[in-house]
Amino acid sequence: MSDGGLNIKLAPMASLLKTCMLLLQLLAFSVFTSRDHCGCVAAVSVGCGNSVHNKLLDGGDDYSKPQVETDYKGAWVIDNLDVGVCAMHLQLMPNDQVIWYDATSLGPSARKLEPEGNCPINPYDNQPDCWAHALAYDWKTSQSRTVEVWGETWCSSGNLWPNGNMISTGGTYNGVKAVRMMPLDDPKPDFIEVRDALGDVRWYSSNLVLQDGSAIVVGGRNAFSYEIVPPSLEFKPNKIDLPFLNDTCTPSKGEGPDKYIENNLYPFLFLLTDGNVFIFANDRAVTLNPTSGQIIQQHPVCPGGSRNYPPSGSSAILPLKMSTDNTQALNVEVVICGGNSPDAFELVDAKRVKVQQFLPALKDCHRIHPMEKGAQWEDEQDMPSPRTMGYLLHLPTGDLIMLNGAQKGTSGWENAKDPNLTPLLYQPFKPIGQRFTEMNPTNISRMYHSSSALLPDTKVLVAGSNPHQFYTFNVEFPTELRVEKFSPHYLDPKLDKQRPIIDEQGTDKVLKYGKPFKIAASIQSQEFLELGEIKVTMLYPPFTTHGFSQNQRMIVPTLTEVVDNVITALAPPSGNFAPPGYYILFVNYLGVPGTGVWVHID
Numbered sequence: 001m002s003d004g005g006l007n008i009k010l011a012p013m014a015s016l017l018k019t020c021m022l023l024l025q026l027l028a029f030s031v032f033t034s035r036d037h038c039g040c041v042a043a044v045s046v047g048c049g050n051s052v053h054n055k056l057l058d059g060g061d062d063y064s065k066p067q068v069e070t071d072y073k074g075a076w077v078i079d080n081l082d083v084g085v086c087a088m089h090l091q092l093m094p095n096d097q098v099i100w101y102d103a104t105s106l107g108p109s110a111r112k113l114e115p116e117g118n119c120p121i122n123p124y125d126n127q128p129d130c131w132a133h134a135l136a137y138d139w140k141t142s143q144s145r146t147v148e149v150w151g152e153t154w155c156s157s158g159n160l161w162p163n164g165n166m167i168s169t170g171g172t173y174n175g176v177k178a179v180r181m182m183p184l185d186d187p188k189p190d191f192i193e194v195r196d197a198l199g200d201v202r203w204y205s206s207n208l209v210l211q212d213g214s215a216i217v218v219g220g221r222n223a224f225s226y227e228i229v230p231p232s233l234e235f236k237p238n239k240i241d242l243p244f245l246n247d248t249c250t251p252s253k254g255e256g257p258d259k260y261i262e263n264n265l266y267p268f269l270f271l272l273t274d275g276n277v278f279i280f281a282n283d284r285a286v287t288l289n290p291t292s293g294q295i296i297q298q299h300p301v302c303p304g305g306s307r308n309y310p311p312s313g314s315s316a317i318l319p320l321k322m323s324t325d326n327t328q329a330l331n332v333e334v335v336i337c338g339g340n341s342p343d344a345f346e347l348v349d350a351k352r353v354k355v356q357q358f359l360p361a362l363k364d365c366h367r368i369h370p371m372e373k374g375a376q377w378e379d380e381q382d383m384p385s386p387r388t389m390g391y392l393l394h395l396p397t398g399d400l401i402m403l404n405g406a407q408k409g410t411s412g413w414e415n416a417k418d419p420n421l422t423p424l425l426y427q428p429f430k431p432i433g434q435r436f437t438e439m440n441p442t443n444i445s446r447m448y449h450s451s452s453a454l455l456p457d458t459k460v461l462v463a464g465s466n467p468h469q470f471y472t473f474n475v476e477f478p479t480e481l482r483v484e485k486f487s488p489h490y491l492d493p494k495l496d497k498q499r500p501i502i503d504e505q506g507t508d509k510v511l512k513y514g515k516p517f518k519i520a521a522s523i524q525s526q527e528f529l530e531l532g533e534i535k536v537t538m539l540y541p542p543f544t545t546h547g548f549s550q551n552q553r554m555i556v557p558t559l560t561e562v563v564d565n566v567i568t569a570l571a572p573p574s575g576n577f578a579p580p581g582y583y584i585l586f587v588n589y590l591g592v593p594g595t596g597v598w599v600h601i602d
């Protein structure tokens with residue numbers, strides 16, 4: 001595949017289609033450049049007035065005018081110098097607390113549980129444990145408090161309930177079938193744990209919130225099954241076999257505790273707009289009807305390598321832009337980027353080889369429309385650099401950002417090197433060749449057991465990284481306890497005059513499926529906003545761990561009018577499009593987003 005250039009390795013039909021698109025794009029591009037609208041070639045822009053491109057690529061028209069430009073490549077700041085607990089798993093809560101936690105059986109953290117002398121019995125060894133393994137971090141103040149968590153959360157999964165409570169599912173040892181709940185409304189909550197609640201062992205599984213607010217929990221080590229977990233701590237476990245997970249599991253080599261290879265853990269899960277679930281594991285995918293257990297569609301092998309844990313690529317469902325009549329999403333499309341070759345883990349795993357071979361991670365990306373009959377993978381532009389353990393996060397603009405991770409090796413303790421310090425802006429509806437833009441790098445490596453989240457203020461919070469079994473300092477890649485925030489390109493201070501400000505008083509916070517709702521917003525540089533200048537986006541806040549943001553979903557609602565700076569939008573028609581719960585709602589003016597507000601939909 002070409003590197004940042006035009007991609008010609010395509011199936012014949014797709015190739016023809018892409019050639020046609022390309023010609024039209026070039027035509028549209030020349031029109032725009034001749035009007036001196038937007039320097040797309042310069043690649044660092046908030047957007048490029050490319051409504052023609054967008055329509056051709058199914059992303060839909062965002063704006064009727066050229067977008068605002070910037071050359072800004074973003075900025076990093078350290079938000080907290082020593083938070084004391086590594087962010088192995090991370091969830092932004094609707095009360096602006098960011099909950100993160102580590103394993104509980106892997107020794108001391110770097111922070112005592114508060115208040116001093118609070119040493120609950122650790123169920124792992126039945127000994128008192130005075131160390132904190134979980135935190136609530138207030139992203140607005142950069143202050144944090146310790147949180148009590150019981151049982152073993154090591155490499156677990158999680159999601160939010162429709163009422164904003166968070167659950168953590170599975171883990172290891174006595175936590176392997178646990179469900180833990182963190183209430184939203186209690187001012188100083190700790191996790192409440194119900195042990196042995198799940199139907200199967202869930203170590204390295206993934207969760208996905210479904211249209212009714214229950215979650216499907218899929219896979220895990222030696223768990224070739226899924227189950228539906230309702231938003232309640234009282235339920236009957238209902239494990240359902242899923243042979244696809246056995247079929248995609250790279251078999252163990254040898255015996256003993258370190259025999260696993262797998263390559264299909266932490267499967268990528270996405271809710272399709274008909275209520276079915278797209279499950280990607282290792283190098284291929286199926287569409288599952290979660291209610292009947294029936295496989296609706298087998299998708300072809302995605303070329304290039306292994307994408308799930310431990311090669312740990314990343315994946316996202318592209319923004320779901322609603323049609324004018326609010327009955328369908330214009331484009332349902334999944335992208336997968338990075339990972340490593342199927343044998344990368346066994347060649348590098350410090351527990352099984354004496355001489356480690358750090359294979360370069362993958363830099364290729366692929367896209368699929370999983371709801372199309374006979375859906376095929378299409379080659380996306382390559383990333384400029386290889387990446388394993390990166391995160392592909394939605395940005396308020398409808399673009400995405402890839403950050404964290406390494407350029408060589410895989411997930412697992414001591415198994416990676418050459419941290420990838422450069423965030424990558426991904427603009428999926430730009431012409432091929434212009435979709436990736438490198439942003440300013442950080443100087444802090446974030447590899448295994450790191451995490452990240454988009455915040456309501458449009459910055460990206462980045463925390464964690466511990467490539468070692470225990471907290472380890474004074475080594476090349478130490479346990480990382482600093483918290484950073486990254487300001488993406490659109491936070492260019494020069495764009496502040498065009499940055500929308502939402503008037504919370506005049507904005508509806510409670511949305512009902514299919515019904516209109518109002519958003520009051522204004523910008524400094526212009527008296528009145530107009531339809532065609534505005535794009536609204538709604539983000540479901542994901543649970544992020546091990547290179548994948550579970551439940552991450554971006555909706556672009558239909559707008560019907562803007563009168564006196566009050567936007568009327570249509571709430572998505574059902575839970576198939578937007579599962580019930582809390583979303584961060586952003587307003588963009590010609591590609592410049594402002595601080596978002598929390599809304600709730602059901």
Ligand SMILES: [Cu+2]
Pocket residue numbers: 154155449546
């Ligand atoms: Cu892990």
